[in-house]
Amino acid sequence: MLTERVQLSTSIDLDHRGRDWYTDKAVTFLVFVGGISAIVLIIGIFVFITKEGLGFIAGSLDVREFFGSLAWRPTSPTKPTYGILGLIAGTASVTGLAMVVSVPFSLGAAIFIGEFATGRLRETLKVLVELLAAIPSVVWGFIGLSLLNPLIIDIFDVPVGLGVLNSGIILGLMAAPIMTTIAEDALKAVPDTYREAAEAMGATKWQVIFRVVLPAGRNGLVAAVLLGVGRGFGETMAVLMATGNSIKIPTSPFDSVTALTATIAAELGDAPVGSDHYRALFTLGILLFVVTFIINLTADLVVRRAGRK
Amino acid sequence: MVKATPLAIDIHNLSLWYGDFQALFEVDLQVKQGLITALIGPSGCGKSTLLRAVNRINERLGDYVRTTGEIHVLDQDILRNDIELAQLRRHVGMVFQRPNPLPLSVRDNVLFAHRIHRADEKFNRRKEDEIVEHALRRVLLWDEVKDHLGREATGLSLEEQQKLCIARLLPIKPTVILMDEPTSALDPKGTAALEELIWELHGDYTILIVTHNMAQAKRASEETAFMLLGRMVEHGLTEQVFLAPREKETADYIEGRYG
Numbered sequence: 001m002l003t004e005r006v007q008l009s010t011s012i013d014l015d016h017r018g019r020d021w022y023t024d025k026a027v028t029f030l031v032f033v034g035g036i037s038a039i040v041l042i043i044g045i046f047v048f049i050t051k052e053g054l055g056f057i058a059g060s061l062d063v064r065e066f067f068g069s070l071a072w073r074p075t076s077p078t079k080p081t082y083g084i085l086g087l088i089a090g091t092a093s094v095t096g097l098a099m100v101v102s103v104p105f106s107l108g109a110a111i112f113i114g115e116f117a118t119g120r121l122r123e124t125l126k127v128l129v130e131l132l133a134a135i136p137s138v139v140w141g142f143i144g145l146s147l148l149n150p151l152i153i154d155i156f157d158v159p160v161g162l163g164v165l166n167s168g169i170i171l172g173l174m175a176a177p178i179m180t181t182i183a184e185d186a187l188k189a190v191p192d193t194y195r196e197a198a199e200a201m202g203a204t205k206w207q208v209i210f211r212v213v214l215p216a217g218r219n220g221l222v223a224a225v226l227l228g229v230g231r232g233f234g235e236t237m238a239v240l241m242a243t244g245n246s247i248k249i250p251t252s253p254f255d256s257v258t259a260l261t262a263t264i265a266a267e268l269g270d271a272p273v274g275s276d277h278y279r280a281l282f283t284l285g286i287l288l289f290v291v292t293f294i295i296n297l298t299a300d301l302v303v304r305r306a307g308r309k
Numbered sequence: 310m311v312k313a314t315p316l317a318i319d320i321h322n323l324s325l326w327y328g329d330f331q332a333l334f335e336v337d338l339q340v341k342q343g344l345i346t347a348l349i350g351p352s353g354c355g356k357s358t359l360l361r362a363v364n365r366i367n368e369r370l371g372d373y374v375r376t377t378g379e380i381h382v383l384d385q386d387i388l389r390n391d392i393e394l395a396q397l398r399r400h401v402g403m404v405f406q407r408p409n410p411l412p413l414s415v416r417d418n419v420l421f422a423h424r425i426h427r428a429d430e431k432f433n434r435r436k437e438d439e440i441v442e443h444a445l446r447r448v449l450l451w452d453e454v455k456d457h458l459g460r461e462a463t464g465l466s467l468e469e470q471q472k473l474c475i476a477r478l479l480p481i482k483p484t485v486i487l488m489d490e491p492t493s494a495l496d497p498k499g500t501a502a503l504e505e506l507i508w509e510l511h512g513d514y515t516i517l518i519v520t521h522n523m524a525q526a527k528r529a530s531e532e533t534a535f536m537l538l539g540r541m542v543e544h545g546l547t548e549q550v551f552l553a554p555r556e557k558e559t560a561d562y563i564e565g566r567y568g
Contacts, residue, residue: 004423192361197409200366201477202398211425216412 006223012022046289053286056279066283070165072247074267074277082280084287086247090257093250094167094239095232102179102228108178108220110183115209128182133177141241150243157255165253171232179228187213209242226299234292236261239288260284271307314341314446316364317485317515323378325358327370332358334539335378340485340532345507345516347530347547349523351567354541356519360487363387363517364401365394383484399426402478404488407409410477411463415454418462418473423480444476448506463482468499472506478530486510488518492525504529523563533558 061082065071069083113125144166152161190213198208214221236259244256245266258266266282271278318340325333333355340346346373348356361367365387380387385395410418419441441458445451450472454465462473463559478486492500498540500522507516507529512516520526525531529545534544535558543550543559552558561567 193405193407193409194411195475196366196369196407197411199369199394200364200398200403200405200420201425202395202481203421203425204395208423211421214409 004304015188048288049269049285050070052279053282054171057286058275060187060280061283062274070247070249073281074271080276082276084260084284086249087258087260087263087284089249089261090164090243090247091233091258091261093164094171094243094259095229097164097168097253098171098175098232099168099225100231103225104240106176106179106183106224106228109180110187110224111172112179112207114184114187115205115213124302126181129177129180133181137174137235137237138241140170140174141238144238145244146187150253156254159245159255160256162242163254163256164243164250166244167239167259168253170238171235174238175228175231178231179224182224182227183221185215186217186224189220190216219305222301223303226295226302230292230295230299233295234261234288236265240265260288264288315341316342317339317383318517319381319384320359320363321357321377321381323362323376323377324420325355325362325373327372332539333362334535336539336541336543338534338544340515343516345511345518345530346532346534347526348517348519348534348536349521349526350536350542350564351562352521354536356536357418357489359536360489360517360519363400363485364403365471366398368394392532395425399481400484402481402483402486404471404474404478404491405484406468407494408474408489408565410465410470410473412461412463414459415445415462415465415473416441416458419477419480421489422477424461434539440480444479445473447479447510448472448476449502449509450476466499468502471495471499471503475506475510483514485515485517488516490519490521500525516565518527521526523551535562535563539568549563 065081065083067083067088068085069081070085070086071081072086073081109125109129113122113129115129115304117125123271142143145162147168147170149161152158192210194216195208198212204213239259240262243262245258246256247258248255250257264284267277268281271281316339318338320336320338323333324331336355336359338359348360350356358367361381362376363380382397382401385392385405387401388444402422411421413421416437420437423437423440440456442451445454450469453462454473462470467472475486475491476502485494491507492503495503496547504525507518510516510563512532518530530547533543533547534553535550537540537555537558542564543554543556543557550559551563554563
């Protein structure tokens with residue numbers, strides 16, 4: 001069938017660098033720069049915050065006053081004090097209540113989407129949850145201020161509806177979608193053979209979920225909750241709008257509080273650059289950075305442990 | 310009709326579709342109580358499908374699976390709509406191709422089915438201990454695992470895992486145990502050990518076992534049913550099916566002309 005003979009090569013060219021070679025090198029370099037710049041920027045931010053904050057920590061910081069005192073009076077003309085106990089209590093109470101709200105919602109939603117919903121319903125719900133996760137925090141703050149505030153005043157007959165309850169609910173609803181998504185991933189990662197084995201022994205749907213799926217997906221679920229905590233801890237705008245902004249350790253869910261984040265946001269603009277007040281706010285930033293870093297790292301480690309199993 | 314041995318499973322005129330694909334064609338099969346019956350046939354002949362219809366586990370796939378005909382387990386029509394699947398599966402246990410212990414301790418695996426079917430019976434630690442020991446002894450696993458019952462079952466060897474998967478059925482005393490190629494994931498030594506165990510259970514349980522391995526069917530069963538392309542071709546005593554098959558297809562398969 002051969003109609004034409006091919007000429008056998010007598011030499012081959014191995015050191016030719018064409019356009020493809022240069023394109024390949026250029027793209028490799030660009031991707032490298034892109035990847036490295038993210039890391040460099042984060043380190044840069046950390047260095048910047050630390051540099052400003054460290055001046056305060058080394059100079060005017062009194063550790064006992066800082067963590068033990070309720071008196072956050074950085075603008076006092078006579079004797080400024082920097083006690084953040086009230087801010088920590090505010091952040092902790094709001095985040096805690098947010099978790100009380102969001103854990104049942106998000107676990108329930110994840111179980112429904114992952115174990116019960118099928119086909120179109122399941123896909124629709126997943127898209128909806130992702131849409132909810134994309135609502136800007138200022139919108140949530142707005143809902144807290146103009147919708148939940150009068151509602152709380154009406155229902156509980158209190159003078160002000162802004163406080164731990166309001167911002168806890170808002171923050172909980174805000175964190176729920178992302179927690180749902182991660183929890184659902186955790187449930188999806190549980191091999192179906194486990195469900196089949198349990199069903200073949202006559203376990204009902206609920207028994208399969210409570211005795212097999214949830215224990216097997218435990219690590220992923222813990223990670224989901226931790227990331228929710230991190231989200232609540234670092235959230236600023238919604239908290240600023242819904243807490244009522246007064247520094248105290250709350251004794252009732254209707255008490256107004258303020259959070260670490262909200263304090264930075266509210267005061268940084270007015271603090272003279274380089275002043276103790278300015279630097280104290282950066283110290284709060286370091287504290288936030290460290291705590292969220294620890295929360296995220298823990299979540300990450302938990303997820304990795306889940307993945308290894 | 311007078312029957313010598315009572316029937317554990319009586320399948321009549323069973324057809325099954327996966328969507329538009331018909332996997333079983335008017336299958337009849339009678340499985341006698343207390344015997345080991347092997348289901349043999351080439352890949353894709355429908356033997357696993359038939360097995361998975363008996364505890365209705367194939368319905369996990371949803372509306373995609375459609376079944377007509379009748380399956381009676383101890384004279385109860387199990388394809389009725391008002392059948393409680395949890396109850397059915399309590400009486401019809403299953404062992405899968407790949408050992409599938411739950412990600413719990415060995416002890417919790419053995420007790421899993423017992424606990425979900427315990428109903429109102431009160432928790433009793435000593436009774437649970439007895440159940441665990443008894444079930445594990447019955448599957449010849451007690452001596453290997455008795456000192457680490459708290460260990461994750463998924464860390465056992467495949468052979469031990471598969472034995473555990475049989476052990477966890479015993480506390481709820483199933484009438485029938487379905488086995489879907491239970492040794493296909495095991496090495497020759499594990500296969501031999503498991504066959505020995507299946508033989509050991511014979512008499513106390515009715516066992517319907519799907520196997521790819523004809524030597525296994527020959528060694529470890531009393532009756533054999535041969536399926537081809539979704540139809541039941543022949544069913545009889547194991548010696549008869551292997552030594553003097555009635556149908557030409559059976560003879561061809563046994564002699565290794567296909568499959």
